[in-house]
Amino acid sequence: MFNNDNNSFKRVDESHLLDLYIGTDNLSRKTLFLISNTEPDAVTSSQIIDVITGQRKDNKWGISFTLLDSKFEDIFNCFCSDIIESSRLITDKDKGTEFIRDRFTKWQLMLSKTRGDLLSHSVIKGLIGEMLFLERHLIPAYGQETAVKSWVGPDKTDQDFVCGNTWYEVKTAESGSESVTITSVEQLDMVNSGELIIIYLDKTSSMDVSKITLNGIFHELYNLLESNEIKTKLSGKLLNLGYFPRPEYEEPAFKLSKIEKYKVDERFPSVRRAYLPDSVINLKYQLSISSINAYLKEG
Secondary structure, X not given: OXXXXXXXXXEOOOOOOOEEEEEEOOOOOEEEEEEEOOOOOOOOOOOOEEEEEEXXXXXXXXXXXXXXXXHHHHHHHHHHHHHHHHHHHOOOHHHHHHHHXXXXXXXXXXXXXXXXXXXXXXXXXXXXXXXXXXXXXXHHHHOHHHHHHHEOHHHOOOOOEEEOOEEXXXXXXXXXXXXXXXXXXXXXXXXXXXXXXXXXXXXXXOOOOOOEOHHHHHHHHHHHOOOHHHHHHHHHHHHHOOOOOOHHHHOOOEEEEEEEEXXXXXXXXXXXXXXXXXXXXXXXXXXXXXXXXXHEOOO
16 A cells, blocks of 8 residues: 555646545555655544555655545545645645645544535525625625635634624525524624625526526635635635535525625614523524615615
8 A cells, every 4th residue: 555556546647746646445445645755643534534644665655545435435536636636735745744634634524513414405505695795795895815714604603704893794595585584692793883794596497507506606716716825725614614516516506686785783673682681592583674774785
């Protein structure tokens, strides 16, 4: 394995900075293999992927990622693709093992939470809405680096985006919806004023040329970003949420109807923690869209 001197492994491509190989081990299991000049730190295997490190006869080091259960082959293929493509952004070859170790750790965490299951319809729709807002409003307003770093929703914060002394909470709805769901008191209860963003997405046909899918908006946003560091940060945030490009995310397809922005300040009609009894720990409520028209921002 660590000498990689048989025909079962093939280098990913000659243009890749890292010495990455894809193939099968001596038990015919799919394996991703890295040869490095530096000794890899210890990596713990998962229930799906076995990780082995060792020194080669040429004194270089090898680290292999091997699929243990063939029923997870689709996920393993996505993992390999992600490792290969995300590591193309590396400019220092000696940092390759550290990057891949950290990336694998993110995959471990994500798989432990999702068990490889697909995201729900509501989560898919919500992610599309947040990435649309990031691409079409925050990047033009704040620049790519600040906009992507402001996306704190994947870190389980109260708001989806925090930029300086303002914030944005993004909700998705269908055209004609009468309300949106506020999932916690803290989402709209902030000292600083911010904005409630309602993005109207309607289901459409996969044949619609203007359709928006989760994979589509991700690739569109990813390709828009100019910095390798910001691309890695974006994909890392999404991996934390359990998203990585899979064929299944070519559906469902949506069509953008409109985006509305509402100013949220001390007068905005929402639940405030200061006025709730101490016995109320968590609260979710419906907010009538028609009742907040006075706070709708032009443009």
